[in-house]
Amino acid sequence: MDATTKKLVRQRAGDCCEYCRLPQDATPFITFHIEHVIAKQHTPDDDNLNDLKRLALACDRCNLFKGPNLSSIDPNSGEIVNLFNPRTDN
Numbered sequence: 001m002d003a004t005t006k007k008l009v010r011q012r013a014g015d016c017c018e019y020c021r022l023p024q025d026a027t028p029f030i031t032f033h034i035e036h037v038i039a040k041q042h043t044p045d046d047d048n049l050n051d052l053k054r055l056a057l058a059c060d061r062c063n064l065f066k067g068p069n070l071s072s073i074d075p076n077s078g079e080i081v082n083l084f085n086p087r088t089d090n
């Protein structure tokens with residue numbers, strides 16, 4: 001991923017994690033990750049993996065907790081629910 005793409009993702013996110021809204025300034029010793037909202041393993045033949053609409057800025061905790069997952073089990077209802085997608089969800 002080139003430096004221009006990384007810069008554009010950071011600017012769009014306001015330099016805050018797009019999942020928990022933690023500002024990068026709050027963790028100066030840990031650089032936030034540019035992550036694929038839909039992990040590469042789910043779209044192995046996609047040639048546009050680094051398209052801006054596929055990327056998000058995430059703090060280390062959110063990115064590591066989310067991993068490659070797209071859904072999880074709601075602890076209250078027991079139902080499978082989609083994880084937050086910063087490109088399509090409010």
Ligand SMILES: [Zn+2]
Pocket residue numbers: 017018019020021022058059060061062063
């Ligand atoms: Zn976060």
